[in-house]
Amino acid sequence: MRAALYVRVSTEEQNLEGYSIEAQKNRCMSFIESQGDWYLSKVYADPGHSAKNLDRPAVQELIEGAKNKEFDVLVVYRLDRLVRSVLDLHKLLELFDKHNVKFKSVTEVFDTTTAMGRFFITLVGAMAEWERSNLSERVSFGMEQMTREGKWKGGHVGYGHMHIDGHMAINEDEARIVRMMYDWYLSGMSDRKIAKELRKRGIMTRGGAQWSESHVRYTLSNPKNKGDLRYGIEKEKSKQFVVEDIYPQIIDVDTFDKAMSIRESRRTFHGRQATSDHYFSGILTCFRCGRSMVGHMAKVNGKRLKNYVCLGRRHFECDMPSISERIIEHNFLQELRRGIESENINHIEEPAQNNADEIKALKRDLNKIKDRRKKWQYAWANEIMSDTEFQDRMQEEQELENHLKKQLEDLDETQPHVVDDAVLEMMSDAVENWGNLESTEKKQLMQIAFDKIIVDKIESKKVLDRANIIEIVFK
Template sequence: NKLKVAAYARVSTDSDDQLISLKAQREHYENYIKSNPEWEFAGLYYDEGISGTRKERRPELLRMIEDCKKDRIDFIITKSISRFARNTVDCLELVRMLIDIGVYIYFEKENLNTGDMESELMLSILSGFAAEESASISQNTKWSIQKRFQNGSYVISTPPYGYANINGEMVIILEEAEIVKRIFEEYLSGKGSSTIAKGLNKDKIPARRGNHWSTGTVIDMLRNEKYIGDVLLQKTYTDSNFNRLMNTGEKDQYYYKDNHEPIVSREVFDKAQGLLDESAKNKCKGMKRSVYLNRYALSGKILCGECGRNFRRKTNYSVGRSYIAWSCIGHIEDKESCSMLFLRDGEIKATFATMMNKLAFSHKLILEPLFKTVSQIDEESDLERIDAIDKRMEQLMEERNTLITLMAKGFLEPALFNQEHNLLDSEIKNLTGEKTSLLNNSTSGALRANEIKDLIDYVSADDFNGDYTEELFEEFVEQIIVNSREELTFKMKSGLSLKEKVVR
């Protein structure tokens, strides 16, 4: 049997020169593999315009790995380790996984065949050099961007909603600009960010990233200085491990006034900032909500860790006195099936207060790093993938229309038509699901980051006293899991799960 050989190629940017290089690589590998009589060409996989520092950002590499698992590929040829992976951990992980399923890689530049290796030492050393090379390139790129920040020549590659990048200039998109003005006007008229988002969704106004508007998106737009013609550069930065982080003072920032044409006036923008700041202060002080879903803040939020049933509020009586307690419904109905005993109302509230005081004491150690991690949404990478999906979807729709035309004219057999039509439909369905997932992940990440920021603002406020209030509990806690009478787990709306010993 012939060896099924595939090739993998990658270029770092989508510039014309790099795309010409990619074309040359494609021709080289196809001719090289087909010229060997013992080899069977199993395809060429290539990523373009995508950073190579992480395998998760390279869809073609991941598709090639999946084809290896499906026994479609026996051997892989690639130009060099740095083209295959610039991260030592990723490189070794992929090589080990492929060796386990009997697939080997040949790195041309290093003349290294993983099938012939006695150990991984050489590969580890070489991929370490590749990681250093990537870091060096990254450092040079950062230096270049830093200089453009300083002299004001940096071009905003992905302008916010309402603008487009035309020949390096931020130009207003009139239809979108009207929506931006609407958001500011509605917010100044007293509507909340959630209400504004719902109104935009109800009116079926498409957002920049899909069709869904969220509370976080509206708040980010209200805070964005670009709508008054200014620009703040270096809001985020990339660390030595290629993680994108929010810049909270670690790097210099650069603010340029009147950088481009504004959409809203400075007066309108300043009023919106005042309302946003006031709203944040009121939220931090635990302003009472106008509507409660339950009579008591704890109702429906305490869950038994043993049987999974809810806890119910009840009055317990002791000798000459009574007190409020919370009991597991499962234990009340059948003590044999659940042994979880009651907790006093005061114990739960005191435990919550203790947890909040601990967060206040250590918010820089726990909450701020979490906020930075959750805020690492690589929007540019997501947008590139969404654009790629849109282009592929358009191509698939054209292919499907062509298929239908050929069938109508009698050029295709029904069986062949059904087979090809089903393949196209399957790929369209998968791409639609992937796009939806990208949009949902972005939205949920932004909302979670906002919740964490609210929690940080509250526990770090000067007037924080750590006392329990129902408004405070409603604001930050999603659920309480009673692990035992000695330990509770608070599941916060920010995504944190915090265990705390019951305070008595």
């Protein structure tokens, strides 16, 4: 009978006695010789490969050999040399059965020609997979625990930080670039423009590559810059967690949160709308058809003026004329000023005031939950609290948070939107200093504070009165 050998050793097992390629070959050859009419026809070897899947050179060659009937029996030193997954084991057994190939292990008693033998080999394969899963879970848990304790778990150290004696420290040369990037972003520059500016100045990434838009986006969105350590699967946010106040801060929390607020607001806009000089783009809404109004440049008497046109008009589905930015700006500021002076900017009538107070109270309670979570995290990381206690506390906080958020949603559905006091104060300052702000600063303000501004164009003898601000909706 023609016998083929499969031998494998992973990188970690290279130096372990009894697992080397030669040791496996010798044991398998002794077994083949003991069978009388068996003889060696082929050796398949995968040195330095893991058995986590079948994507190994020698295994693929072995599969083709079985299909081409190049051997009658496959011999291995142990089952885990060939596979560690029940699914992979079944795939190979089905292949062997289809092409009348037997399977034998030198150190384990398997007979794939009987139902009991098949059942037994499946059980052993399941144990091998269980052992590998257990190891993976232990490694994952250990890395997660290190992360929660603020220790370096190995791997890539993000731009702006470096690893020194088991802890993170600021790389001042890189941190200076990171701070500059945040300044640019907060001034209204997009990720693409920041990458372009970095390339223009000859500033390279740590790996010596040119900065790309995606690299800038990842760097600016990384919470480690404000001191928080993120751990988990990058593409699965449900499997991520953040441990606060672990890294030395490159920027303060307010700067990071402000940048993330701008980034979130830009998600609702299209490309150039987010960073163009037309600071009402994407926010201005047509009263007649409900569509967005976008900025465009118009030439009047040789001068280039900023106007806004309804998207419905562009498709011949709306009769809203274009409106000059100067007219919109004049009426927008007047409406804001009236609201601030009359203390009625929230458009909340007296009977609903109690609900407004309740909304603020709920938001305060939600902030308290966040603070308590930090305390439980700190206590657990420093072994003041057991795993069970920590899980119970976090579960309680999650249930309370869900309950409060549901209450808040119910109130938001039935009550007019309440403008936060901080936003109200910011708008009051903006109205007073509007003329001193740059276009990018006005754009930034609009994206942070407003959801939409509904406008209609009306006939008026006074040019500046030809825009009617129907409603201002805050975020």
